[in-house]
Amino acid sequence: MPTRPTQRTLITPHPADEAVRWLIRIRAYFLKEVREIRRQPLLLISLVAGPLLVLVLFGAGFVNSNPVLRTALILPDDLPAEMRTQITSLVGLNFRLVNRAYTPAEARAALADGDLDVVQIVPDDVFGKLQRGENATILIYSNAINPLVEGWIQYLAYAQVNEINKALLTEQTRLAQQQARTVGVRITAGANRLTELEREVSRAEQEAIRQELRTLRALIVQFRDAIPPDNLFAGRGDDVENLRARADDAIQSLDAVDAILASGDLERGLEELRDSKELLMLLDQQIAIFVNIAPETIVSPVQQRYQNIRTESIGQASGAYPAVVYYAPGVLALLVQHTAVSLGALALVRERMMGAFELFRVSPANMVQLLIGKYLGYTMIIAVASAALTAAMRLFGVPLQSSWLLFALLLLLLTIASLGVGFLISTVAGSDSQAIQFAMISLLLSIFFSGFFISRDSFAAWIEPIIALIPMSHGVAGFHDLMLRGVIPDAEVWIDLGITAIITFVLVTFLTQRQFRRA
Amino acid sequence: MTSTRANAIESHNVSLIFGENAGVFDQTYTVSEGTILGLIGPSGCGKTTTVRLALGLYRPHKGTIRVLGANPATFRAEQQARIGYIPQQFVLYPNLSVAENAEFLASLYGMRRHQIRRRLDELLEFVDLASARNRLGRQLSGGMQRRLMLVGALMHDPDLIFADEPTAGIDPVLRGRFWDYFRTLRDQGRTLLITTQIVSEAMYCDYVAVMRQGRLLAMDTPQNLKRRALGGEIIHLTLANPANLAKAVGALRRCPHVKEVRYVPESDRELYVTVDDAGDWIPEVLNVLEDPNGPNIVVESAEELALTFDDVFIRIIRQWEDQPIDQTADAMMGRESYGQHSANTSHTAHPDHPASRR
Numbered sequence: 092m093p094t095r096p097t098q099r100t101l102i103t104p105h106p107a108d109e110a111v112r113w114l115i116r117i118r119a120y121f122l123k124e125v126r127e128i129r130r131q132p133l134l135l136i137s138l139v140a141g142p143l144l145v146l147v148l149f150g151a152g153f154v155n156s157n158p159v160l161r162t163a164l165i166l167p168d169d170l171p172a173e174m175r176t177q178i179t180s181l182v183g184l185n186f187r188l189v190n191r192a193y194t195p196a197e198a199r200a201a202l203a204d205g206d207l208d209v210v211q212i213v214p215d216d217v218f219g220k221l222q223r224g225e226n227a228t229i230l231i232y233s234n235a236i237n238p239l240v241e242g243w244i245q246y247l248a249y250a251q252v253n254e255i256n257k258a259l260l261t262e263q264t265r266l267a268q269q270q271a272r273t274v275g276v277r278i279t280a281g282a283n284r285l286t287e288l289e290r291e292v293s294r295a296e297q298e299a300i301r302q303e304l305r306t307l308r309a310l311i312v313q314f315r316d317a318i319p320p321d322n323l324f325a326g327r328g329d330d331v332e333n334l335r336a337r338a339d340d341a342i343q344s345l346d347a348v349d350a351i352l353a354s355g356d357l358e359r360g361l362e363e364l365r366d367s368k369e370l371l372m373l374l375d376q377q378i379a380i381f382v383n384i385a386p387e388t389i390v391s392p393v394q395q396r397y398q399n400i401r402t403e404s405i406g407q408a409s410g411a412y413p414a415v416v417y418y419a420p421g422v423l424a425l426l427v428q429h430t431a432v433s434l435g436a437l438a439l440v441r442e443r444m445m446g447a448f449e450l451f452r453v454s455p456a457n458m459v460q461l462l463i464g465k466y467l468g469y470t471m472i473i474a475v476a477s478a479a480l481t482a483a484m485r486l487f488g489v490p491l492q493s494s495w496l497l498f499a500l501l502l503l504l505l506t507i508a509s510l511g512v513g514f515l516i517s518t519v520a521g522s523d524s525q526a527i528q529f530a531m532i533s534l535l536l537s538i539f540f541s542g543f544f545i546s547r548d549s550f551a552a553w554i555e556p557i558i559a560l561i562p563m564s565h566g567v568a569g570f571h572d573l574m575l576r577g578v579i580p581d582a583e584v585w586i587d588l589g590i591t592a593i594i595t596f597v598l599v600t601f602l603t604q605r606q607f608r609r610a
Numbered sequence: 611m612t613s614t615r616a617n618a619i620e621s622h623n624v625s626l627i628f629g630e631n632a633g634v635f636d637q638t639y640t641v642s643e644g645t646i647l648g649l650i651g652p653s654g655c656g657k658t659t660t661v662r663l664a665l666g667l668y669r670p671h672k673g674t675i676r677v678l679g680a681n682p683a684t685f686r687a688e689q690q691a692r693i694g695y696i697p698q699q700f701v702l703y704p705n706l707s708v709a710e711n712a713e714f715l716a717s718l719y720g721m722r723r724h725q726i727r728r729r730l731d732e733l734l735e736f737v738d739l740a741s742a743r744n745r746l747g748r749q750l751s752g753g754m755q756r757r758l759m760l761v762g763a764l765m766h767d768p769d770l771i772f773a774d775e776p777t778a779g780i781d782p783v784l785r786g787r788f789w790d791y792f793r794t795l796r797d798q799g800r801t802l803l804i805t806t807q808i809v810s811e812a813m814y815c816d817y818v819a820v821m822r823q824g825r826l827l828a829m830d831t832p833q834n835l836k837r838r839a840l841g842g843e844i845i846h847l848t849l850a851n852p853a854n855l856a857k858a859v860g861a862l863r864r865c866p867h868v869k870e871v872r873y874v875p876e877s878d879r880e881l882y883v884t885v886d887d888a889g890d891w892i893p894e895v896l897n898v899l900e901d902p903n904g905p906n907i908v909v910e911s912a913e914e915l916a917l918t919f920d921d922v923f924i925r926i927i928r929q930w931e932d933q934p935i936d937q938t939a940d941a942m943m944g945r946e947s948y949g950q951h952s953a954n955t956s957h958t959a960h961p962d963h964p965a966s967r968r
Contacts, residue, residue, distance in 0.1 A: 112720030
């Protein structure tokens with residue numbers, strides 16, 4: 092039987108010791124939480140190994156950020172073999188072409204059945220339409236239910252059609268240049284013949300010259316018809332822009348010469364002959380310019396040259412990180428927030444439901460000591476888990492470009508803000524299962540809106556305040572800056588996390604105090 | 611009854627009403643320091659509410675209550691440090707060891723590590739848990755959990771201990787040990803308020819309060835409650851010859867110290883005789899019956915009838931149900947403060963089958 096100690100010896104008697112007792116009570120809650128979690132090694136392992144394993148699997152399994160789109164390409168029979176190959180190759184860049192020939196009806200049926208993702212139908216007479224200045228429309232069908240996939244299809248189709256257009260126009264320009272070279276050779280001879288007509292020539296010679304000029308005219312007509320649409324030459328200077336008009340002028344002029352020669356009255360047509368000669372010389376000059384421009388330059392006057400400026404500083408060919416590295420800071424933020432929210436969400440509701448609040452209320456401990464003790468305990472657990480995860484990430488090549496101190500500070504703020512959200516859930520949840528449900532909703536909210544997978548810019552402005560309330564939003568942005576960019580996160584990151592931490596602490600204190608009184 | 615001891619708890623006309631017939635009503639009672647008061651009653655009768663009012667967890671709608679000289683609703687840390695509480699459910703932590711659970715509770719009272727270590731050793735020894743010191747809460751049996759709760763409540767050495775059904779769900783042997791603990795604590799000068807549904811445990815208490823539907827029906831020492839409920843103590847008589855039964859009843863009715871004589875059901879030679887004090891009046895009853903100049907009846911045996919407190923409890927409940935509440939309460943309760951009494955064996959007539967009345 093225990094002897095009864097002298098009255099009041101167990102409780103430190105001096106009023107000055109009240110502060111010590113205050114701290115002892117905080118330590119009681121702190122140690123209790125740490126010991127309880129320490130006794131659950133599986134929980135600790137899953138906190139670190141779980142996210143790491145997911146990250147490793149992601150890194151090993153991730154091959155492409157674009158969706159794989161099974162595509163049937165239906166080409167017209169009249170398409171030249173060379174063009175057929177080229178279009179097939181271009182479409183194959185963005186779409187996975189299936190090895191099977193479909194009719195349009197079969198393809199649409201396969202699309203409806205889900206056997207295909209995209210069907211592309213290239214129309215007949217593409218070049219004919221092009222030469223007639225008409226649009227040839229490639230029909231692209233999908234049966235997508237995912238809005239992101241549909242966006243990808245539209246974007247990839249747009250890029251693909253641009254490439255096909257470029258290929259077609261380049262080919263047509265090349266053909267026109269070949270025609271132009273042939274015409275160029277004949278123009279000089281034609282101009283010389285017109286000069287001969289200014290002198291005395293026999294009727295037979297006139298007829299020979301007339302035939303030569305007719306041949307020249309036919310070549311110019313062929314050339315004119317092969318010239319790509321005028322808008323392709325926009326901004327390339329008068330010499331090239333007026334090529335078709337100059338060709339038309341030359342044709343008309345040769346028609347006039349032909350009429351003069353038919354009449355045999357060369358004296359009267361002398362002026363016309365001289366004008367025609369000048370027009371031919373002019374056309375010759377323009378053709379000389381035209382044939383010397385590369386077809387690709389005419390079709391794509393503006394080219395791009397991309398450089399990620401990070402390559403200058405890191406001396407590597409690619410500036411962007413591998414996907415697994417890029418997503419690592421987000422995974423860290425996710426781990427911190429979800430662990431904190433889950434622990435916090437269950438913390439108070441469990442105590443309340445098991446009746447511990449009653450025991451606490453009867454004791455001299457108060458609710459603020461309880462909250463501080465729990466905050467400290469959980470913060471330490473999460474700090475240990477985060478440190479282990481960060482160290483493991485380092486082994487996998489995830490860098491920390493900025494200072495460790497700022498990294499630790501951001502981790503601390505994110506943990507406290509997330510714990511606040513968790514404790515808030517705990518104050519409103521009526522049971523364990525409700526708390527877990529609320530924690531899962533917060534996880535879902537975070538994955539959608541935090542910028543982890545979908546950029547925050549994708550959302551309407553009115554949703555920004557909700558995003559700002561999610562600690563992980565700031566965690567993802569902040570860790571990206573600190574770990575990958577090597578810059579200090581914006582003030583907004585620190586301020587929003589600080590505000591969330593303070594507001595949730597005040598709310599939790601107020602609500603728990605009320606529940607404490609009702610225990 | 612009067613007491614020279616100070617009162618640890620004073621409750622005057624306290625009511626806390628949760629709804630129609632739910633809550634506690636007009637509770638007036640006092641608990642002297644250094645005594646055990648057992649609150650006995652069926653589930654839902656208001657025992658826990660009474661405890662929570664005294665702990666300051668509830669505020670009364672009416673009346674006043676003072677515990678250790680203060681209003682429990684406004685307890686300061688010094689007063690809270692003098693109170694120990696064992697709640698009805700096991701609220702300790704399954705992933706903490708016995709020692710860690712106790713250390714946690716002691717730390718809530720601001721105890722330092724060296725104080726905790728010393729005290730814990732003593733208490734674990736006291737409740738036979740020393741060998742389970744490092745066992746986790748989830749590995750403890752129900753009885754061990756209860757003992758750990760007791761350790762937790764005693765760590766800070768409280769003066770006043772509230773235990774809400776501490777023996778519920780544990781075996782009779784362990785229950786007996788628990789009452790040994792409680793009496794030891796009482797002997798050390800502590801005051802205990804213990805609730806229980808196990809009516810027989812009333813015999814371990816210094817004072818017993820019987821509760822029903824939020825009301826205190828009766829409160830006194832166990833033996834006084836028996837007397838009040840049954841009208842005195844009971845002598846169980848067995849006659850040698852059944853033919854003398856009617857003659858014996860007649861002779862006993864004429865005896866001024868006999869309050870009531872009843873036949874024992876299904877027996878033709880036994881009687882229950884109610885007197886003020888069985889020990890005092892057995893010789894007199896035998897004299898009356900065996901008087902050679904009177905009835906001259908041979909009595910085979912005469913002994914005090916030892917009835918359980920369950921019978922007393924049922925009797926009290928029935929009396930309360932048969933009478934208006936106020937009358938019952940007034941009749942059954944000593945409104946004044948009560949003092950220390952020794953617990954003697956009590957005897958009573960069987961409450962059922964009244965065969966005859968004086």
